[in-house]
Structure formats: structure tokens, C-alpha cells
Amino acid sequence: MKTTNKRTSRRAALAGALLAGLLAAPVAQAQTALGGAPAAAAPTGPWTLQAAIDYALAHNLNVRQSQLSAQNNKAVLTQSKAALLPTLNLNGTQTWNYGRNVNPLTYEYENQTIRSNNFSAQSQLVLFQGFQLRNTIKRNDLDYEASLRDIDKARNDLALNVASAYLQLLLSEELIKSNQSRVASSQAQVARTQILLKAGSVAESNLLDSQSQLASDESNVITATNQRDIARLNLVQLLNLDGSAAATFQVDAPQLADPDAEAPYALDLNQTFETAAGTLPEIKAAELRVQSARRGIDLARGGYYPRLSLFGSVVTGFSSSGTSRVLTGDSTATVLPVYQYDPLNPGGTPTLTNFAVVGPTQANYKFLPSGFFDQLSDNVGRTVQFALTIPVLNGLQVRTGVQRAIINEEANRLRAEQARLTLRQSIEQAYVDARAAQQQYAAAKRQVAALTLSQRNAEIRFNNGLLNGTDYNIAKNNLTFAESNRIQAKYSFIFRRKVLDFYQGKPLTL
Structure with a gap:
């Protein structure tokens, strides 16, 4: 027994x-002829x-x-x-x-x-x-x-x-x-x-x-x-x-x-x-x-x-306090009086005459808030820079x-x-x-x-x-x-x- x-x-x-x-x-050293075939189904027998x-x-x-x-x-x-491609970022x-x-x-x-906005690329x-x-x-x-x-x-x-x-x-x-x-x-x-x-x-x-x-x-x-x-x-x-x-x-x-x-x-x-x-x-x-x-x-x-x-880079911005001078369409003429000086009395007081001089007209304008897109267009700034690091x-x-x-x-x-x-x-x-x-x-x-x-x-x-x-x-x-x-x-x-x-x-x- x-x-x-x-x-x-x-x-x-x-x-x-x-x-x-x-x-x-040594299973790690074998070569198979099988490729990446679709998923195989289980056989019935x-x-x-x-x-x-x-x-x-x-x-x-x-x-x-x-x-x-x-x-x-x-x-x-x-x-x-x-x-290898350039980077591009919007802010x-x-x-x-x-x-x-x-x-x-x-x-x-x-x-x-x-209120202000800043935009850059x-x-x-x-x-x-x-x-x-x-x-x-x-x-x-x-x-x-x-x-x-x-x-x-x-x-x-x-x-x-x-x-x-x-x-x-x-x-x-x-x-x-x-x-x-x-x-x-x-x-x-x-x-x-x-x-x-x-x-x-x-x-x-x-x-x-x-x-x-x-x-x-x-x-x-x-x-x-x-x-x-x-x-x-x-x-x-x-x-x-x-x-x-x-x-x-x-x-x-x-x-x-x-x-x-x-x-x-x-x-x-x-x-x-x-x-x-x-x-x-x-x-x-x-x-x-x-x-x-x-x-x-x-x-x-x-x-x-x-x-x-x-x-x-390209930068621009907007500010709610930003204004622009806008013409009103009106103008004002300036009238200046004419004084006469006595050449024999240089230190005397000039005498007002009956004549006057009409100056050039001056355009009238006023300051109004600037629009959003107008400021973005006017405030564009551009920068190009080469950087070398040794x-x-x-x-x-x-x-x-x-x-x-x-x-x-x-x-x-x-x-x-x-x-x-x-x-x-x-x-x-x-x-x-x-x-x-x-x-x-x-x-x-x-x-x-x-x-x-x-x-x-x-x-x-x-x-x-x-x-x-x-x-x-x-x-x-x-x-x-x-x-x-x-x-x-x-x-x-x-x-x-x-x-x-x-x-x-x-x-x-x-």
C-alpha cells in the first residue's frame, strides 16, 4: 500500500x-502571423x-x-x-x-x-x-x-x-x-x-x-x-x-x-x-x-x-470714460475793437476808435462718449519681437x-x-x-x-x-x-x- x-x-x-x-x-520569443483581425466569435462546437x-x-x-x-x-x-506650428492665443x-x-x-x-475692456491676440x-x-x-x-x-x-x-x-x-x-x-x-x-x-x-x-x-x-x-x-x-x-x-x-x-x-x-x-x-x-x-x-x-x-x-501681438481696448471731440456744425465770429496810439505820447492811453476788426470764425464742438467699436478701432497697437536666448x-x-x-x-x-x-x-x-x-x-x-x-x-x-x-x-x-x-x-x-x-x-x- x-x-x-x-x-x-x-x-x-x-x-x-x-x-x-x-x-x-520561452513564449516571449515566438512570432505569430496573426494580424489585427476583427473580434472572433466563440465557436459553437x-x-x-x-x-x-x-x-x-x-x-x-x-x-x-x-x-x-x-x-x-x-x-x-x-x-x-x-x-513645430506657431502658437496663437486670444485674450x-x-x-x-x-x-x-x-x-x-x-x-x-x-x-x-x-468699465474697461482689453483684447489681445x-x-x-x-x-x-x-x-x-x-x-x-x-x-x-x-x-x-x-x-x-x-x-x-x-x-x-x-x-x-x-x-x-x-x-x-x-x-x-x-x-x-x-x-x-x-x-x-x-x-x-x-x-x-x-x-x-x-x-x-x-x-x-x-x-x-x-x-x-x-x-x-x-x-x-x-x-x-x-x-x-x-x-x-x-x-x-x-x-x-x-x-x-x-x-x-x-x-x-x-x-x-x-x-x-x-x-x-x-x-x-x-x-x-x-x-x-x-x-x-x-x-x-x-x-x-x-x-x-x-x-x-x-x-x-x-x-x-x-x-x-x-x-x-495685437492689442486694443475700451473705456467707458473715453470721449471724443465732435463738431456741432455751428461757428462764432470774433469782433475786435481798434485802438489808436498817439505817436507823440508813447506812454499815453490808447484811444478807442469807431473802427472794429472782424476775426475768423471758430468752429464749435463738444465732447461725447466714444462708441465701443470706435475705441477698439482707434486703440489698436501692434508688436513684433525677436527673442534670442543664449x-x-x-x-x-x-x-x-x-x-x-x-x-x-x-x-x-x-x-x-x-x-x-x-x-x-x-x-x-x-x-x-x-x-x-x-x-x-x-x-x-x-x-x-x-x-x-x-x-x-x-x-x-x-x-x-x-x-x-x-x-x-x-x-x-x-x-x-x-x-x-x-x-x-x-x-x-x-x-x-x-x-x-x-x-x-x-x-x-x-
């Missing part, structure tokens, strides 16, 4: 290790792998978040392009002044309530700024392109995660079938042992051992069923299915060729790496971010250059910014090299794992064949009372363990090969 429990624990541990290995596969991938790509939240991030970078790029104010205040138009002190255009505006555009364009590659990477990761969960579910289903066949065999063995016990051919302990083995096999079925339910839940969560669709979720189980049905798996690792490095979005994104960091250096160095701007000393901010930009460029270059190194290591690891899984399958298949004969021989001896129940259960459990190894090696090889196919740009299909 202890031996049986130990075997069961080993099978559960091995199945768990395979699940962890599949989910920890069993789900194929392609249908599961299409649906996940259309409904997964991580992919949507990557898309929103790219849209944000696009908005930043648009804003940086708009920075208007309305003010009431009470008591003694300065008239904003006549600049005289007046003791009255004055201001525009500014940067003529030169050390090429910072154009370098900002180029940097933001590279960042936007990198974010598009991030979307592709998120889609690739999701596609391989779905494939991993899909194959894990198929593996669990096959393990259930294998364990159910063991249960059927154990039930038949119990029935035979009961007959032999009644006939007196075997001892009662044989029946107890057979019943113990049956209970162990039934427990294995329950364990495999639980693993199947977990794998199914993982896949449903990746697809982001609602409750009704998840309740009826089933996968299509295609006929998969055995690993030993083909020649030993061989692959040109260098060619696969070059193909993957030229097509995988994460490699391209890393290279784009290196270029973006280099533009960041040029952008920071632009702070050393002078800045030249053109500024223009940086001399600003707390070493520009120099520090350049140094930080250089460090950032070096960091991004190292990330790009690390991405390529990780890709090469992932390809090599996936290839070694695929070869090992193929060889393990072949060995497990031969082991199953040998243990099948051994188990049949043990069953015959057990039925004839020549073998005790413990040894018989050990032989049967050895066969179960070998069969489990064979199935798991098969699916491990299939997944690793699909990962390598993805590296080579092939579609992800079963």
Missing part, C-alpha cells in the same frame, strides 16, 4: 513538473487551437492594454509634430474700477466708475531651438514604432500561452483515458480474483491486494481529472470567456503523430536564430529603443544651442542631461544585446528539450512494451497463486508510470517543436 501511494505521488509530481515546464516555455488563439487575441485584456499604450505613444508623437478682459483710479486709456486719474513661433523639436519628433516616432512591436509581442506571448494550455488540456484528457483503462483492468482483475477465491485457487489476500490496486487506480483517475479541470480553467481564463461559454467549453482533440514516427529531430540553430532575430517583434522593439535613446542624446545636446523665437550657465543642467542620455543609450543597447542573447539561449534550450523529449518518448515506448509483457506474466502468476499481491501491484504500477511518462514525453516534444517552428516563422497549428 505504501509503495502504491509513493508511485501515485511520483506520477502527480511528474505531471505537475510538465505543466510548469510548458508554462515556463469543440474549439480548435486556431479558434482558441483567434478568440484570445480579440478578447485578452493584456493585448488591449498594449494597444492603448501604443495609442498613447501615437498621441505623444502627434503633439511633438504640432510643436479678453472686462474690468470695473470704482473711486479714484487711472483711466487705462488716457492714463489720467479720474474719480468715477470706469498673441502668436509665437520658435525659429531655432538646437534642433530639439525635430529630434523630439524622431524620438517619439521610434517610441511609437517600438510600442507597435510590443503589441505583436503581447499577441505572440498570448498565442503560445494558449497553445501551452491547450496541449496541457489534451495531455490531461489522455492521462484520464489511460488511468480509466487501468481502472477497467483492475475491476476485471477483482472480478477474476473473486471467482478464483470462491474456487479456492487463491488466498483471500490476493483479493484484498486487487481491491487495493483498484482503489489506487480510481484515485489516479480523480487526480488526473482534477489536473484536467485545472488545465481547462487556465485555458478558459486565457480566453477570457464568460460564464455561459465556459460552462460548455470543449476542445477538439486532433490526431497527433507520435514523436518516433519521424526521423530524429534536427535543426540548424544559427539559421533559426537569424530568422527569429530578424522577425521577432521584441528584438525589433529593442533595436528601435536603442535608436530612440540615440535621438535622446541629440535632443539633450540641443540645450547647448541658442534659441531664437518670433513674437507678435545659454551660458544653468547649473550644468544641459551637461548632466547629456550624460544621462548617453547612459540611457548604453542601457538600451545592453537590453537589446540581452534580448538577442536570451533568444539564442531559448532556441538552444527548446531544441535540447525537444531532442530529449523525443528520445524519452522512444525509451518510454520501449519500456511500456516490455512492462506490458511483464505485467501480463505477473497477472498470470498472480491468478495462479504463484505471485503475491504486492509484487503484482508493483508490476502494474510500473507499467502505469511508464505509460504516463510516454504520454507526457509526447506532448512535451510537440510543444517544444511548435515553439521552434514559431521561431522559424511557421504558423502555430496542430
Whole structure:
């Protein structure tokens, strides 16, 4: 009994290790041929792998978040392009002044309530700024392109995660079938042992051992069923299915060729790496971010250059105290009397004569409040200004910014090299794992064949009372363990090969 429990624990541990290995596969280095297709509808029948991938790509939240991030970078790029355009702002104010205040138009002190309006239009255009505006555009364009590659990477990761969960579910289903066949065999063995016990051919302990083995096999079925339910839940969560669709979720189980049905798996690792490095979005994104960091250096160095701007404004205003002189249309003549001086008496008083002089007429006028639009027209003022700023000393901010930009460029270059190194290591690891899984399958298949004969021989001896129940259960459990190894090696090889196919740009299909 202890031996049986130990075997069961080993099978559960091995199945768990395979699940962890599949989910920890280098899913980040796979290329997908799927584009931005419309939202896929849930199929009515069993789900194929392609249908599961299409649906996940259309409904997964991580992919949507990557898309929103790219849209944000696009908005930043648009804003940086708009920075090349001149700015234009319109301003208007309305003010009431009470008591003694300065008239904003006549600049005289007046003791009255004055309502005034000021209107202005201001525009500014940067003529030169050390090429910072154009370098900002180029940097933001590279960042936007990198974010598009991030979307592709998120889609690739999701596609391989779905494939991993899909194959894990198929593996669990096959393990259930294998364990159910063991249960059927154990039930038949119990029935035979009961007959032999009644006939007196075997001892009662044989029946107890057979019943113990049956209970162990039934427990294995329950364990495999639980693993199947977990794998199914993982896949449903990746697809982001609602409750009704998840309740009826089933996968299509295609006929998969055995690993030993083909020649030993061989692959040109260098060619696969070059193909993957030229097509995988994460490699391209890393290279784009290196270029973006280099533009960041040029952008920071632009702070050393002078800045030249053109500024223009138009202002006008209105005041309720504003007046204008208006002619009344009347005129007044001036009459001046004529006096005569005695030349012989220069210091005497002049004598009024009977003559008079009529002066020119003077036009009459009065001051009236000026109209609103008349004042706006009369008070227009214009300004044109060139502003030149030459940086001399600003707390070493520009120099520090350049140094930080250089460090950032070096960091991004190292990330790009690390991405390529990780890709090469992932390809090599996936290839070694695929070869090992193929060889393990072949060995497990031969082991199953040998243990099948051994188990049949043990069953015959057990039925004839020549073998005790413990040894018989050990032989049967050895066969179960070998069969489990064979199935798991098969699916491990299939997944690793699909990962390598993805590296080579092939579609992800079963």
C-alpha cells in the first residue's frame, strides 16, 4: 500500500513538473502571423487551437492594454509634430474700477466708475531651438514604432500561452483515458480474483491486494481529472470567456503523430536564430529603443544651442470714460475793437476808435462718449519681437542631461544585446528539450512494451497463486508510470517543436 501511494505521488509530481515546464516555455520569443483581425466569435462546437488563439487575441485584456499604450505613444508623437506650428492665443478682459483710479486709456486719474475692456491676440513661433523639436519628433516616432512591436509581442506571448494550455488540456484528457483503462483492468482483475477465491485457487489476500490496486487506480483517475479541470480553467481564463461559454467549453482533440514516427529531430540553430532575430517583434522593439535613446542624446545636446523665437501681438481696448471731440456744425465770429496810439505820447492811453476788426470764425464742438467699436478701432497697437536666448550657465543642467542620455543609450543597447542573447539561449534550450523529449518518448515506448509483457506474466502468476499481491501491484504500477511518462514525453516534444517552428516563422497549428 505504501509503495502504491509513493508511485501515485511520483506520477502527480511528474505531471505537475510538465505543466510548469510548458508554462515556463520561452513564449516571449515566438512570432505569430496573426494580424489585427476583427473580434472572433466563440465557436459553437469543440474549439480548435486556431479558434482558441483567434478568440484570445480579440478578447485578452493584456493585448488591449498594449494597444492603448501604443495609442498613447501615437498621441505623444502627434503633439511633438504640432510643436513645430506657431502658437496663437486670444485674450479678453472686462474690468470695473470704482473711486479714484487711472483711466487705462488716457492714463489720467479720474474719480468715477470706469468699465474697461482689453483684447489681445498673441502668436509665437520658435525659429531655432538646437534642433530639439525635430529630434523630439524622431524620438517619439521610434517610441511609437517600438510600442507597435510590443503589441505583436503581447499577441505572440498570448498565442503560445494558449497553445501551452491547450496541449496541457489534451495531455490531461489522455492521462484520464489511460488511468480509466487501468481502472477497467483492475475491476476485471477483482472480478477474476473473486471467482478464483470462491474456487479456492487463491488466498483471500490476493483479493484484498486487487481491491487495493483498484482503489489506487480510481484515485489516479480523480487526480488526473482534477489536473484536467485545472488545465481547462487556465485555458478558459486565457480566453477570457464568460460564464455561459465556459460552462460548455470543449476542445477538439486532433490526431497527433507520435514523436518516433519521424526521423530524429534536427535543426540548424544559427539559421533559426537569424530568422527569429530578424522577425521577432521584441528584438525589433529593442533595436528601435536603442535608436530612440540615440535621438535622446541629440535632443539633450540641443540645450547647448541658442534659441531664437518670433513674437507678435495685437492689442486694443475700451473705456467707458473715453470721449471724443465732435463738431456741432455751428461757428462764432470774433469782433475786435481798434485802438489808436498817439505817436507823440508813447506812454499815453490808447484811444478807442469807431473802427472794429472782424476775426475768423471758430468752429464749435463738444465732447461725447466714444462708441465701443470706435475705441477698439482707434486703440489698436501692434508688436513684433525677436527673442534670442543664449545659454551660458544653468547649473550644468544641459551637461548632466547629456550624460544621462548617453547612459540611457548604453542601457538600451545592453537590453537589446540581452534580448538577442536570451533568444539564442531559448532556441538552444527548446531544441535540447525537444531532442530529449523525443528520445524519452522512444525509451518510454520501449519500456511500456516490455512492462506490458511483464505485467501480463505477473497477472498470470498472480491468478495462479504463484505471485503475491504486492509484487503484482508493483508490476502494474510500473507499467502505469511508464505509460504516463510516454504520454507526457509526447506532448512535451510537440510543444517544444511548435515553439521552434514559431521561431522559424511557421504558423502555430496542430
